[in-house]
Amino acid sequence: MCSGSFAKCLGITLMPLAIVCVLCNILLFFPSGKVVKNNQITEEVWYFGGILGSGVLMIFPALVFLGLKNNDCCGCCGNESCGRRFAMLSSILFAAVGVLGAGYSVVVSAVAINRGPMCLNSTYPDAAGTYPFENGNYLSNKTIWTKCEKPDNLVTWHLSLFSVILAMGLIQIVLCAVQVINGLLGALCGDCGCCGGSDGAV
Numbered sequence: 359m360c361s362g363s364f365a366k367c368l369g370i371t372l373m374p375l376a377i378v379c380v381l382c383n384i385l386l387f388f389p390s391g392k393v394v395k396n397n398q399i400t401e402e403v404w405y406f407g408g409i410l411g412s413g414v415l416m417i418f419p420a421l422v423f424l425g426l427k428n429n430d431c432c433g434c435c436g437n438e439s440c441g442r443r444f445a446m447l448s449s450i451l452f453a454a455v456g457v458l459g460a461g462y463s464v465v466v467s468a469v470a471i472n473r474g475p476m477c478l479n480s481t482y483p484d485a486a487g488t489y490p491f492e493n494g495n496y497l498s499n500k501t502i503w504t505k506c507e508k509p510d511n512l513v514t515w516h517l518s519l520f521s522v523i524l525a526m527g528l529i530q531i532v533l534c535a536v537q538v539i540n541g542l543l544g545a546l547c548g549d550c551g552c553c554g555g556s557d558g559a560v
Contacts, residue, residue, distance in 0.1 A: 361446055361544030362426045368533050368540070369423030372456070375526045375533075376416040379463065382519045382526075383408030389475070389516070390509035398487040400476040400516065407466030408523040415459025416530055419452040423537060426544075446544030449537060456534035460527040467524035471497075475516035477506035 386403040388394075426445055474491030490505035496513065503513045 361540050361547075364540050365423040365426040365446070365449060365537060365544070368537050369420045369426075372416055372420035372423065372530060372533055375530055376413050376420060379408035379412035379416075379523050379526050381408075382523050383413070386516070386519050389477075389512050391515075392509045394487075394509065398476060398478065400470060400473075400487075402466050402470035402473070402520075405466045407463040407470075407527075411459040411461075411463030411466065412523060412527045412530055415462075416456050419449075419456035419534060419537070422449055422452040443545045446541045450541040450545075453534040453537040453541060456537075457531055460530035460534065464524055464527040464531065467520045467527065470520045471517065471524065475506060475512050477512050478508040479505060 383403065383406060385391075386408075387399060389399065426449055472494040474489060474494070474496050476487035476489055478487055479490065491502070496502050496505075497517075506512045509515075
């Protein structure tokens, strides 16, 4: 497969992943689907890992990857191939941005999963939410999930959405890393062909 076409496939894959991450982050602002006070929302939600890291910062690489296949490469000093090669080389920078964004999202999600959700219980009914779990001790012990009394099923909500963001972020990192390699190959070896001529023509 040509490097430009392969990059386009990566861009097509990254777009829905970014949208899923944004939606998951938005849903985390509504624990168990309910509207709560700001001081009762898990702190890591406010870091916008899914919205900024795997969302907004991932859209730019995805759009660049999508446009590589149709990039006009004929106006670069009269060389049919250098324009396309430069475009593939520049895509590496955007892929690096994608890796950083997704990496941020993964770190935030991992910290949130390990820390557990902020929730309410009968001991502090009118106070701000508390973090009843420590160092991921709840992950292998569902019996202590009862420490989170309100909102209902909050632990499942928290784990499910942050796990999705974490998984999507890891996939995004892999895809952007693949584009780094693809971009290098496209820059060094050229694409399949350009503007009806051979990519290696001078």
